[in-house]
Amino acid sequence: MYVVLSPGRARSFDADGALTADEPVSDLAALVRDREPVRWVWDDTRRWYPQLLAAGVRVERCVDLRLCHAILRNSTLTAGSRLAAAAAGVWDAPAELPAPPRPRGEALFDLDAPEPAVEADPVAEWMLQREAVAASNDPARIGLLLAAESAGALIAVEMKHAGLPLDPATHEGLLEQLLGPRPRLGERPAKLESLKQRLVGILGFEFNPDSAVELLKALRKAGLQVTSTSKWEIAEIDHPVIEPLLEYKKLSRLMTANGWNWLDTWVVDGRFRPEYVPGGVVTGRWAAAGGGALQLPKQIRGAVIADPGWTFVVADAAQLEPRVLAAMAGDRAMVSAGSGDMYEGIVASGAVATRAEAKVAMLGAMYGATTGDSGRLVPRLARAFPRAIAMVEDAARAGERGEIVTTRLGRSSPPPAADWRRESSIDAAAESRARRESRSWGRFTRNFIVQGSAAEWALCWMAGLRGALWTMQDGAITERPHLVFFLHDEVIVHTPIALAERVAASIRQAADDAGRLLFGDLPVTFPVTTAVVRSYAEAK
DNA sequence: TACCCCAGCGCG
C-alpha cells in the first residue's frame, strides 16, 4: 500500500500501482497517524517529515522521489528508461542549500524546509520511477538502493529532530581549560595570546599568526626554508618557534571551528542539530551542513553527554571499506583474511609484514597511491589478492577512459567533465595535463565503487537498526532508543540505560543483516565495535 | 558593501 502526498491531497495506490482513493488532506498529521504503516511517497522528506515529527508522528517507510530520481537518472542499471532519457526537469534540481545559522530559540517547525519553485506531480514521477525499476537489469538491486536511500532520508530528519545531546557547560569547561576564559569580542583568549607573545618573542618582531600570508613572511624572514605554513611542512623543521606555532595552530583551530561562537550558534537547549544531507556526496555518502557535524573534533567529544538515566551506544564498523572491497570483488582469500581483524589477516596471509603495512597498503589500493610506502606495498597486495586488486584497477582504468562505474547496489559515477578526453595531442603541455586529469579521474572512479558501496552498506545497517530500535519501547521517538549521530561507518544511539545491551546486540545484528543484503551468502563478516558510554569521548 | 576564492585543518 502506497500513499502519495502532495499539497492538500493524498492518493492511495495498491501494490500494483492502481489508484484506490483520492482525498483532500486538511490535517496531515492526523491522516498519517491514522494510515500508518503504509509507504508514503513524497517529493522531499525534508519538506514533509519535520512537521510530522513535531506533531509526534513517526513513519515506518517512505519513497523520497527527489533522492530516488537522482539515483535512477544516473544509474547504468536504468540507463534505458524513459526517466533517464527525459530532459532535466524539476526533479533534477540539486538538494537545497544548508540552512543558515539560526538564533537561539529555534521555532518548533522547520521554517526553512525547501519549497519547490514549481509544484511537480509526484504521481507521474513515481510511476516513471516504478517503470524504470521494473525494466532495469536488476530490479531487486536498484530497488534495495532506493529503499535504503529513502530510509536514510527519514533517519536524517529524525536525527535533526532528536539532536545530539551536548552539554554547554562541559563544552565551555573544555574550552576554558584549553584556551582560557571566554575572551571579549575580537580578542584572543589568554592561552592563544600568550602563545602569540612567545612566537613574537622567539622571532623578534611583531606579526599576526592568524594570517597565513604574514606568517609565511615571518618564517622566511627568520630564515626558515618554507613554502607554506601548513603543519605537515612546518613539523619537519627544527627550530624553537615550531613547537609553540603548532600548538597555536591547534588551539586556534579549536577556537574558530568549535569555540564559543560555535556553541552559541549551533547548540540550542543542550542539543546540536545539524542538517544531514543524504546523497549529498556523489558517492552516496551523506553530507552535513551547519556546524560541521561530520568533523566534530575529538577534542570536544567529551561534551557530548547522554541525558540523566540515558546512555550512548557508540558503534563503529571495523575496516568497513576493505571488507566491502573484498566482498564486492568476490575475493575469497581477502574475505577470509577478514574473518577477524582484517589487517592482521592480511599479515597472516604473508602479503606484508606488519599491521601498519597492511593498513597503508589497503588505503593505497583504494585511493590509487603510486608513490611512497603506500604505493610500494600495493603490488604485494595484488600478488596475494589478485581479484580484489584487479577490481579497483579496472575501475581506475574505466575512469581514465571516461567511462562510468557503478556501486554494488547500482549508484553510478557522474560522467567526467571530459575536456581532458578530447585534448588534442598537438600541444605537449595540453596532452600532459589531459593525462594528469585522466589519472586523477581514475583515482576518483577507483574510490567511488568502494566508498559508494560502503555507504550503501551503512544505509542498510542504519535502516535495519532504526526498525529494531523502534520496537524496544513505546512512546515518541525521543522516548525510545534512537539514533543521534552518523559518521560514514559509525553510529551513536541515545538510549535508556536499561536497554543499552539490547541496543548493542541490535547494532551487531543489523550489521550482519546488511552484509547479507548486499553480498548474499558470501561468508563476509562486518564486525562492529560497540561501547556503552556516558560521553562520546569515552568511546575508542 | 557584497561576494568569491584560497589555505589550512577537522572528520571518515
Added chain:
DNA sequence: AAAGCGCGCTGGGGTA
C-alpha cells in the same frame, strides 16, 4: 604543498 579518495567550515585577502 602532498604523495592517495570524499567532504565542510573559517578567516584572510582579494575583487567588483
